[in-house]
Amino acid sequence: MLPATAAALAVLAALLAWPVPAWLGRVRWPRRDPLVALVCWQAVGLAGGLSIVGALLVHGLAPWGHSLPEAGWAVLTGRSAADPVRGDHWGALTLAAVLTVELLGVLALSWARTARTRRRHRELLELVVQPSPAAPDARLLEHPAPVAFCIPGARPLLVLSSGMVAELDDDQLAAVVAHERAHLAEHHHLYLLPFVAWEAALPVLPAAARAHAAVRELVEMRADDRALATLGGPDPRRTLAQAIVVAAGGAGGGVPDGALAVAGSAVVARVVRLVTPPPPLPPAARAAALLAAGLLLLAPTVLLLLPAV
Template sequence: MTTVVLLVGYVVLVGVAVPALLSRARWAHRAPALAVAAWQGLMATFVVATTLAVYHLAIAEQHAHNGIVGLLTVCGLVTGAPASGSAPTLADVLALAAPAAVVLLPAGWLVRCAWRAHQARQRHLDLLTLVGEPAPEYGATVIDHEVPAVYCLPGRFRRVVVTRGAMDALSEDQLQAVLEHERAHIQGRHYLLHLVTDAFSRAFPGLPLARHAKEQTALLVEMIADDRALRLHRREVLAAAMCEVAAGRVPQAALGAGGTGALIRLRRVLTPQPRPHRATRLGILAATATAPFLPLLVACGL
């Protein structure tokens, strides 16, 4: 029973308490890539801890006495290990369905979200074939729309799209800055991060971790793309371009240069802050890497 209490406490800590703290952490905006990794680690930790908590609530206590080998043996992941009793009964198999559902639920939503995003991108690609005009000098497709907007369609048939309004409103330097922002999204495969957080939020609706992870990841990947653009372009150029395209709406499954949290990003671009100390970064990275394994140590009594 102590193990169950510890695991449930860990689930509450990861799913409720830590997300509120991480969403307000000052270092996150100074190291957005590290912050994204931290959110991904929290989601993985929540799934692992919840799975083990449900397992201990559903399975007889003796299955955990053989440590991690016994746990994996009962789950059918290890063969040839000493059994703690007779072969698993129907009740054992049914009980294993509960913890398995904790893993399969977000996995199923991930597949569904990926398929829906693929369909949305394909529909928009078909539309671009009809109304878009190639602009090889920019590596983009131009559409005749008066509202300034720049966005990318990620995936296998990736495409950067610029409206005619953006071409008219932006200077050459500003246009190149936002195009670099979009290339960063494509090269970094940021759409995968959106898919993971979207699936997690749908699998666990109402969970603070799900809400904060989705909101913060959307903002952080825009900051990562901003940083990539700033390698080649001046801050004032990118900031001016962001202001011009901030009001532009982008289609579903696309990532836009206006993006999430434009005002927060604009302030960050114009008032740069130093990266966290190396020791701080290493500590956060170590905590992110070890957090998913702590519930395993608790569950196995190691």
């Protein structure tokens, strides 16, 4: 059973390494429901990592048993292999260990580096910012460029530049603040972290860069949607779109690494989406996408454990 399981996991890993991310990054429906699309991207990343490590592990342990639990227990208890152990088995086990350490290590390193960078920027900013009249939880930074960003973490910081306050009216400024609050409230930096690590661990894989870019775009669209739900005024969509355009003019200066900014990604696509909103995803399609994400996460687990049943 294990050779067939390893082959099935390898096929799944290959699909999730290129065709599926390429398709998901190309289709248009994610813009209709960014939150559902973010769930699907997380499922692709997690299932892909589990599939490739699982395929290597299952192939490497095949001489010790007919299922992964049986073979793993045999190795842990020091039992001899029932079948000859070839070089490809040792190679697969080595690759599985190396890939697991690399993926988890890069994830931990990315988290530590990003947290350290954000902490350093927060400490520096706290020396120069002052309370902003625009919002009680915002801080004002004397900077001529129109910039707005938030630094997530245990002590989040929402920063507006004096240039931004000067160029926007009250409604537009409220839209910017609502966008940044959405990033902080939904912890969008955590959605991005696995894909930052994936791109760093596998830089030769085009799908890794594609996935990172797609998720960055989707978290900005999701923040736009959540901001719209809190805004008043006659045309909150156009108000937010105008604020994004203004912020895009100053996005090149003043936004620190590790921050989430209102003009951080896909400005043109977001403005078009706000001005001419696409129809919402139908409930049936939404449920189908979430079901597919759940099944995708379940598939490698079932393949790994099914031979033991």
